[in-house]
Amino acid sequence: MESADEMHGWTVKMSLPSVLAMVTVFSMIPGGVLSDMRGTQGLEAQQLAHGSTHLHHRLRRGWIWKQLFVPEEDPTPRVIGQLKSDYDHGEFSIKYILSGEGAGDAFEIDEYSGEIRTLKKLDREEKAFYVLQAQAINRRSNEPVEPQSEFIIKVQDINDNVPQFQNEPYVSSIPEMCSTGTTVAQVTATDADDPMFGNNAKLIYSIMQGEPYFSVEPKTGIIVTSWPNMDREAREEYLVVVQVKDMLGLSGGYSSSTTVTVSLTDVNDNGPTFQHHLYTFAVPENAAVDTTVGRIMAHDGDTGINARMTYSLEDDLEESSTFIIKTDPVTQEGLVLLAKPLDFETKRRFVMAAEAVNDHVDTRFLPLEEFGDRTTLKIVVEDVDEPPVFLSAIYQLKVPENAAVGTVVGSVSARDTDSVNNPIRYTIDKRSDNTRAFKIDQNNGTITVAKALDRETTNWHNVTVEAKETTQNHLSSSVVVFIKVLDINDNVPRLARDYQPYICEGTQAGELIQLLSAVDPDDPVEGHHFYFSMVPEKHINPNFTIRDNQDNTAGIMARRSSFTRKDRIQYLLPVVVTDSGSPALSSTSTLTISVCSCQPAGHCPTGGVEALALSMGVSLQTLLGLVVCLVTLIVLSILMLMVRRHRRKQQEELELEVKELELPETVSQKVLYYGETGGVGADLNFCQPVVPLRHHPRRRERRLRREDVRASIRMSLRESHIIGPDDDVFRQFILDRLSEADQDPCVPPFDCLRTYAYEGSGSPTGSLSSLESSTLELESEQPVCNPRPYVVRLTPWYWGGEEDTIF
Numbered sequence: 001m002e003s004a005d006e007m008h009g010w011t012v013k014m015s016l017p018s019v020l021a022m023v024t025v026f027s028m029i030p031g032g033v034l035s036d037m038r039g040t041q042g043l044e045a046q047q048l049a050h051g052s053t054h055l056h057h058r059l060r061r062g063w064i065w066k067q068l069f070v071p072e073e074d075p076t077p078r079v080i081g082q083l084k085s086d087y088d089h090g091e092f093s094i095k096y097i098l099s100g101e102g103a104g105d106a107f108e109i110d111e112y113s114g115e116i117r118t119l120k121k122l123d124r125e126e127k128a129f130y131v132l133q134a135q136a137i138n139r140r141s142n143e144p145v146e147p148q149s150e151f152i153i154k155v156q157d158i159n160d161n162v163p164q165f166q167n168e169p170y171v172s173s174i175p176e177m178c179s180t181g182t183t184v185a186q187v188t189a190t191d192a193d194d195p196m197f198g199n200n201a202k203l204i205y206s207i208m209q210g211e212p213y214f215s216v217e218p219k220t221g222i223i224v225t226s227w228p229n230m231d232r233e234a235r236e237e238y239l240v241v242v243q244v245k246d247m248l249g250l251s252g253g254y255s256s257s258t259t260v261t262v263s264l265t266d267v268n269d270n271g272p273t274f275q276h277h278l279y280t281f282a283v284p285e286n287a288a289v290d291t292t293v294g295r296i297m298a299h300d301g302d303t304g305i306n307a308r309m310t311y312s313l314e315d316d317l318e319e320s321s322t323f324i325i326k327t328d329p330v331t332q333e334g335l336v337l338l339a340k341p342l343d344f345e346t347k348r349r350f351v352m353a354a355e356a357v358n359d360h361v362d363t364r365f366l367p368l369e370e371f372g373d374r375t376t377l378k379i380v381v382e383d384v385d386e387p388p389v390f391l392s393a394i395y396q397l398k399v400p401e402n403a404a405v406g407t408v409v410g411s412v413s414a415r416d417t418d419s420v421n422n423p424i425r426y427t428i429d430k431r432s433d434n435t436r437a438f439k440i441d442q443n444n445g446t447i448t449v450a451k452a453l454d455r456e457t458t459n460w461h462n463v464t465v466e467a468k469e470t471t472q473n474h475l476s477s478s479v480v481v482f483i484k485v486l487d488i489n490d491n492v493p494r495l496a497r498d499y500q501p502y503i504c505e506g507t508q509a510g511e512l513i514q515l516l517s518a519v520d521p522d523d524p525v526e527g528h529h530f531y532f533s534m535v536p537e538k539h540i541n542p543n544f545t546i547r548d549n550q551d552n553t554a555g556i557m558a559r560r561s562s563f564t565r566k567d568r569i570q571y572l573l574p575v576v577v578t579d580s581g582s583p584a585l586s587s588t589s590t591l592t593i594s595v596c597s598c599q600p601a602g603h604c605p606t607g608g609v610e611a612l613a614l615s616m617g618v619s620l621q622t623l624l625g626l627v628v629c630l631v632t633l634i635v636l637s638i639l640m641l642m643v644r645r646h647r648r649k650q651q652e653e654l655e656l657e658v659k660e661l662e663l664p665e666t667v668s669q670k671v672l673y674y675g676e677t678g679g680v681g682a683d684l685n686f687c688q689p690v691v692p693l694r695h696h697p698r699r700r701e702r703r704l705r706r707e708d709v710r711a712s713i714r715m716s717l718r719e720s721h722i723i724g725p726d727d728d729v730f731r732q733f734i735l736d737r738l739s740e741a742d743q744d745p746c747v748p749p750f751d752c753l754r755t756y757a758y759e760g761s762g763s764p765t766g767s768l769s770s771l772e773s774s775t776l777e778l779e780s781e782q783p784v785c786n787p788r789p790y791v792v793r794l795t796p797w798y799w800g801g802e803e804d805t806i807f
Helices: 018-026 032-049 606-618 620-659 707-724 728-741
Strands: 010-014 067-071 081-083 095-099 107-109 115-118 130-140 150-158 170-175 183-186 204-209 215-216 222-225 238-244 257-266 278-284 292-296 307-313 323-327 335-340 349-358 373-384 394-400 407-413 426-430 438-441 446-449 462-470 478-487 500-506 512-519 531-535 544-548 552-557 569-577 586-596
Touching: 067 081, 081 130, 095 107, 107 130, 170 183, 183 257, 204 215, 215 238, 292 373, 307 323, 323 349, 335 349, 394 407, 407 478, 426 438, 438 462, 500 569, 512 586, 531 544, 544 569, 552 569
Parallel strands: 067 150, 170 257, 278 373, 394 478, 500 586
Antiparallel strands: 010 081, 081 115, 095 130, 107 115, 130 150, 183 222, 204 238, 215 222, 238 257, 292 335, 307 349, 323 335, 349 373, 407 446, 426 462, 438 446, 462 478, 512 552, 531 569, 544 552, 569 586
8 A cells, every 4th residue: 555655746737828728628528637537536435435444545646737738829938837746845956857849949948947938939730739748857866756747738729821722723614505503613722720629710602703693602612503594605704703711701710712714615506697698699601610609608606516507509490500519617608619611602690599507406495497597699600702612522533544645534623602603713733743644624624634644654643623713812722633544455464583494304294394473564453364375386395385374373394304414405495475455465585494413302503603604605614714714814913013013113212212412511512423344335334423412492493304304315316316426406415414514503413414425436525524613622532323323325326226215
């Protein structure tokens, strides 16, 4: 049994607002702590009633507490309660400590008195309650005098939040002409205040704008219609403003509003209506089929599918077949189209009725006959000057290919459809008749042959004939005339190809040697039929015969056996081919049949070469020999040409050895050596210049070409043979050459005269070299001799027998 001093409790003192809050909470929650206390006292009473002899002493307990209350949004720090231990006798020996959520930040405790104070303004919507722990410690022993106790500080709600609408903006639609009470939409608002505390979060809805067409349920926010038969064509959209208030709409509460856009959807409650009772259109008579004559429009107040309509023309009117009407799916207009060609001279005005009917009808709103409307169409045809019109769209004519010039092929005809009926002239477009094979009478349109025709060259003629008015606008039109050239038998049949038949040695009589066929450029109506035969002779051909197969083919048959090449290598066989035309035409072709040594299978392996040899009348060996000889001649000709080119190249290289050499500085000199090794008629040796010649800028202009000098010398030699060495002509020639050499120091080496026109027996002729007139002397240099000098034979003066000269 425990004594009363062993058990102590906590005592809580709260401020008046806190106490009121506690009383409210306890009144709302049945039982609770007070129930526990009453239960404890009831238990003690029961023990006394039963007369228990062992009566327990009542334990001394403090006030058991679990939570405190603090109003939100209170900026003033205040004491919200006090903790006090039973061991606290006012000696300040007990130290109170507060810990947990908000300790030191939102709340603090006086460590001596145990009073709990707020430190700042609290917001219930941010945090609704705080869980804290309290502890009492003996200051002297620093030991807890009470076990740690946990309690809750609850933030008491005030109406400090405005209700907010969710899911804005609100857009809704309802069908027009709907009944009263049709649900439009539901608006929903929320309030951040505590819905369990007072009326702070209790909302109520009302209409601020939109009456008398709409109303709202105060508690649910459901908007319904309150006006019957709202017409979309009168007004299509409504703006409904809904207000929500907290505190059940009492004064002092907060409110907010939202806008609901309500659209009326269309229903088919209107029929199509024409704005005019008569529509008039004009169309030219030459308008093409499918031309749009005009547009009509029936107005329908509805939209979308409810405004779709179909236009039609009355079927009982005669004019309905000339025009048709179609509905434009985009604009819902009626398109009046031309269905047949017009003619002003035949009919000038059309009157018809048109009707427009809705595609979708709804008899809930209108009777069936009100979903359509009618109007009248008047179409006037305008006169147009039209070109001539041919009586036929195309013309097809026929003419035999042997028709004479001037033969009538056919005629074309056109007329002027206008009321004036202008005269017409006919012509043929030259671009369509390049051969000028036809001509046309310009007055009556008769087409005749202008040139000879040939079906095998052109079997169809496509001629364009033009008809033109002779007055007013000279309008014209054209038509195509197809002229077919009919075939006549004017071509002889021929063999299909150049046959080269052969017969093998040992062929038996009656065997097929060659199958023949024929061709004919003609094209008879009943088709070709050819007949094959041999040329009639006095005696029957003993070697071959022709068998007509009656299918435009024929076979060459062997009439006998024992064909050998030793006996004969070729046979000539004339073949006659006749057609079935009227009159019948024929041709004769001679086939060369060669005898061949065939393989066992009947194939002639050397048929091509052997046939060529036979056609030339020689044997195969002879033909091959001719080919070999021809190849040999070609090779020899090529070799001779190469040798000739090689010799010419060597001669050109030799001539290049005689070239110009330049002396140092400005000195030029020509050196001539003459050596005599024997008596009369000995060889002459000449030497090249040993020093180079300097360059002269006008050397090419002043010197003579080597060929011209040679020709001059040759001419002089021939003349000297006649006139003699003492003649004035010869002497003047020598002096001219010497003068050129003395006066021109820049001449090439060939200007040095190396031959003499006359040299008597034993006469010491002086040198004609220009070195004697030169101021330079060559003392120590030896001449470089050309191993092959140019030599002139002066035989005419020695013996007088030969006229040839060598250069």
